[in-house]
Amino acid sequence: xxxxxxxxxxxxxxxxxxxxxxxxxxxxxxxxxxxxxxxxxxxxxxxxxxxxxxxxxxxxxxxxxxxxxxxxxxxxxxxxxxxxxxxxxxxxxxxxxxxxxxxxxxxxxxxxxxxxxxxxxxxxxxxxxxxxxxxxxxxxxxxxxxxxxxxxxxxxxxxxxxxxxxxxxxxxxxxxxxxxxxxxxxxxxxxxxxxxxxxxxxxxxxxxxxxxxxxxxxxxxxxxxxxxxxxxxxxxxxxxxxxxxxxxxxxxxxxxxxxxxxxxxxxxxx
Amino acid sequence: xxxxxxxxxxxxxxxxxxxxxxxxxxxxxxxxxxxxxxxxxxxxxxxxxxxxxxxxxxxxxxxxxxxxxxxxxxxxxxxxxxxxxxxxxxxxxxxxxxxxxxxxxxxxxxxxxxxxxxxxxxxxxxxxxxxxxxxxxxxxxxxxxxxxxxxxxxxxxxxxxxxxxxxxxxxxxxxxxxxxxxxxxxxxxxxxxxxxxxxxxxxxxxxxxxxxxxxxxxxxxxxxxxxxxxxxxxxxxxxxxxxxxxxxxxxxxxxxxxxxxxxxxxxxxxxxxxxxxxxxxxxxxxxxxxxxxxxxxxxxxxxxxxxxxxxxxxxxxxxxxxxxxxxxxxxx
Numbered sequence: 001x002x003x004x005x006x007x008x009x010x011x012x013x014x015x016x017x018x019x020x021x022x023x024x025x026x027x028x029x030x031x032x033x034x035x036x037x038x039x040x041x042x043x044x045x046x047x048x049x050x051x052x053x054x055x056x057x058x059x060x061x062x063x064x065x066x067x068x069x070x071x072x073x074x075x076x077x078x079x080x081x082x083x084x085x086x087x088x089x090x091x092x093x094x095x096x097x098x099x100x101x102x103x104x105x106x107x108x109x110x111x112x113x114x115x116x117x118x119x120x121x122x123x124x125x126x127x128x129x130x131x132x133x134x135x136x137x138x139x140x141x142x143x144x145x146x147x148x149x150x151x152x153x154x155x156x157x158x159x160x161x162x163x164x165x166x167x168x169x170x171x172x173x174x175x176x177x178x179x180x181x182x183x184x185x186x187x188x189x190x191x192x193x194x195x196x197x198x199x200x201x202x203x204x205x206x207x208x209x210x211x212x213x214x215x216x217x218x219x220x221x222x223x224x225x226x227x228x229x230x231x232x233x234x235x236x237x238x239x240x241x242x243x244x245x246x247x248x249x250x251x252x253x254x255x256x257x258x259x260x261x262x263x264x265x266x267x268x269x270x
Numbered sequence: 271x272x273x274x275x276x277x278x279x280x281x282x283x284x285x286x287x288x289x290x291x292x293x294x295x296x297x298x299x300x301x302x303x304x305x306x307x308x309x310x311x312x313x314x315x316x317x318x319x320x321x322x323x324x325x326x327x328x329x330x331x332x333x334x335x336x337x338x339x340x341x342x343x344x345x346x347x348x349x350x351x352x353x354x355x356x357x358x359x360x361x362x363x364x365x366x367x368x369x370x371x372x373x374x375x376x377x378x379x380x381x382x383x384x385x386x387x388x389x390x391x392x393x394x395x396x397x398x399x400x401x402x403x404x405x406x407x408x409x410x411x412x413x414x415x416x417x418x419x420x421x422x423x424x425x426x427x428x429x430x431x432x433x434x435x436x437x438x439x440x441x442x443x444x445x446x447x448x449x450x451x452x453x454x455x456x457x458x459x460x461x462x463x464x465x466x467x468x469x470x471x472x473x474x475x476x477x478x479x480x481x482x483x484x485x486x487x488x489x490x491x492x493x494x495x496x497x498x499x500x501x502x503x504x505x506x507x508x509x510x511x512x513x514x515x516x517x518x519x520x521x522x523x524x525x526x527x528x529x530x531x532x533x534x535x536x537x538x539x540x541x542x543x544x545x546x547x548x549x550x551x552x553x554x555x556x557x558x559x560x561x562x563x564x565x566x567x568x569x570x571x572x573x574x575x576x577x578x579x580x581x582x583x584x585x586x587x588x589x590x591x592x593x594x595x596x597x598x599x600x601x602x
Contacts, residue, residue: 118345128346136347218347220297220332221305233333236465237305238493 033251036244048245053222057230058249060138064226065206068145072202073195076153081187084161085169095158102151106144110215113144136218141226144212149205153198160194200261207253295328296529299349299517301336301356301422303465303486307549308353314545315536319529327529335463336422343368343517350521350530353514353537355483356422357574357581360515373515382511383537384551387571388423388430389484390502391471391491398478402504403434406479407452414477416460416467418595419602423464427481428595429584430508433577437506450598460602472499483510488550488565509571512551 007015038045048054079098083091101109115121117134127134134140168190172182188195210228217224219233227250234243300308312329320326332339332347340359343349344366352369354360357380363369374381392400398411406413418424431453432446439445457477461467464482471480472494480487484503491499514534521527536542543555547562559566578584588594596602 114345120345124346133346133348135345136342218332218342219334220330223330233305236302236469238490 030251033244033247036240037248039244040241044241045245045248048242049249051242053225054230054234054242054246056222057225057227057246060141060225061207061227061250063138064142064145065203067142068149068206069199069203071146072149073153073199075150076155076157076198077191077195079154080157080161080191084158085166098151098154100151101147101149102155106148106209106211107215109147110144110212113140113147113212113216117143135216136220136224138224140216141213141224144216145206145209148209148212149202152201152205153195156194156198156201157191160191164190196261200257203257204254207250292325292528293524293526294325294529295330296350296526296533297330297332297348298351298353298533299332299339299343299347300353301339301512302333302463303468304353304355305331305333306489307546307551310545310549311537311542314541315533318536318539318541319532322532323528329533335420337362337420343520348520348524349517350524350526351514351516351534353512355510355512356425357511357513358585359422360513361581363515363517368517368519369515370518374513376516377514377534378538379554380511381513381515383514383534383542384512384546384553386483386485386510386512386551387507387569388427388481388504388510389487389507390504391480391482391487392478392500392502394498394500396500396502400479400502403431403453403506404438404449406431406481407449407456411456411479412458412477413453413456413479413481414459414461414467414471415457415481416464417462417602418589418599420462421464421467423467423482424460425589426483426508426510429574429578429588430504430506433508433572434504434506436577447594447598451600454599455601457601484552484566485550492550503567503569506570506572508577509573 037048049058079094083094114135116123117127117140118124119128119135134143168186169182172186177185207226208228209226210232213226214229217226217229219225219229221230221233225233227246231243231246231250234246298308298312308329308331312331315329316327332342332349334342336354336356336359339347339349339352339354340362343352343363352360352363357374360369360373360381364371364373370376377383379385390400390406392398398405398408400406400411405411415427416424418428428450431450435446435449439449459470459476461470464486468480468482468486468490470476472490479502484501484507487501491501514537516527516530516534521530537546538555540555540558543553543558544561547553547558547565550565552566553559553562574581574584578588586593
């Protein structure tokens with residue numbers, strides 16, 4: 001077992017190439033974000049992040065994630081439960097339907113919402129009559145984010161729950177557990193890693209979404225700008241340091257999410 | 271606890287009856303590259319309005335392509351005022367009943383508080399020797415300007431080039447079209463908007479000359495380095511108006527007409543004109559224009575009305591599918 005692995009020159013070259021490409025494609029861009037953000041000094045960096053509109057954009061992005069991720073976790077579990085634990089006509093259709101938001105371009109998702117809830121849209125007159133403004137508000141951003149990220153949790157859960165089958169749950173029920181106890185003590189522990197992974201993906205997508213959000217946000221600075229929109233606007237204003245400072249917060253959130261996920265997994269495996 | 275309830279109730283009551291009190295915020299829906307300009311305008315307008323009326327207001331800003339913004343207002347983006355770079359985009363709002371039909375007469379100078387013109391930005395020292403529109407069609411010159419199909423900025427460039435060619439070739443349509451075809455063939459990539467074209471020229475180092483509004487040309491040169499770029503003003507160009515309007519439908523619903531009107535009026539005051547001029551827009555206020563004369567070389571400007579018979583005619587003859595633009599825009 002402890003025999004030394006001898007690598008051929010070809011293998012070493014390939015591994016070396018893999019390292020170089022990973023560095024060029026992943027590490028260098030990530031490092032560049034921080035290098036550009038800090039180009040004008042630490043003081044300027046924090047001033048850029050604490051700039052009123054950038055701070056507000058961070059707030060909108062976090063608020064959207066805090067609302068969207070839990071809702072889509074619940075919806076994802078329900079859908080996965082429905083299609084893996086029950087046999088009914090149209091089951092395949094439900095699975096396809098859940099995948100739909102992931103297969104349409106985000107910009108189309110945004111336009112669809114505009115055609116539905118905008119003034120000229122199908123429900124526009126009704127909303128206007130009720131004096132409800134949906135489009136070009138944070139509510140609209142949350143709605144399209146819900147749509148765009150709806151499949152991620154279910155997508156992770158469905159294959160796993162299909163593979164696990166129903167034996168554990170049937171055993172729990174036959175031993176006298178009620179439905180809630182069965183879910184809490186049997187189903188959830190079985191699916192927690194897939195669930196967590198789905199939640200991380202959802203969170204990453206919500207925070208990074210640009211196309212769909214740009215259509216329905218109205219891009220009002222300090223009101224309906226999310227971080228990606230704010231970054232693109234700062235960049236277009238030639239405010240490179242500001243854009244990269246804002247981008248670094250998005251990158252930081254991503255890194256923290258990954259660390260959290262790794263930490264949770266580490267605890268779980270022990 | 272009681273206090274909390276009272277506060278909550280007050281907030282609810284105020285929030286649900288917007289018509290009761292005049293709001294203290296307005297939204298300016300504007301074009302893409304005007305953020306710096308209107309940020310400066312807002313900073314000056316807020317104290318000026320507070321001094322005159324005793325109310326401190328907030329001006330919020332939304333910026334994107336002018337045509338996209340017109341669409342957004344029609345779909346419900348609640349802009350109290352629009353400040354666009356396209357007459358046709360305000361016409362769209364007028365057609366949809368958001369802006370009064372005679373909006374152009376509600377403020378001076380066709381409701382255009384400042385103006386600009388398509389001009390050239392070249393690399394330092396002007397290595398290709400670009401002086402006028404004719405040089406843009408020369409062999410081996412790469413030109414950058416946004417797509418006239420998607421950008422108002424690009425439409426102004428197309429019309430300005432045609433206006434020059436009409437004079438140069440004394441109205442010989444075949445020669446005009448030959449010139450324009452060559453010009454378009456010299457464009458390696460058509461960006462969708464004005465700022466994207468600028469970025470292609472400056473950050474991606476594409477092309478020998480960027481054609482965009484003079485305000486952008488001079489602003490970019492100041493921001494990115496006078497040692498890297500030179501501005502070239504052609505012999506003749508097209509008056510590019512930046513029209514403004516009050517969105518009646520929104521201000522009537524919100525009761526914000528007074529602020530909206532004061533905001534647009536402010537653009538015509540010496541203070542507002544000074545801000546516009548310091549952002550390299552040409553202004554009509556004589557004192558301010560004289561103070562900034564050094565920034566703005568003399569140039570002969572033709573108008574869309576005089577050269578092409580107005581925007582309605584231009585839209586039908588040039589920009590409709592299969593129109594005159596499509597005849598020369600072969601590499602689209």
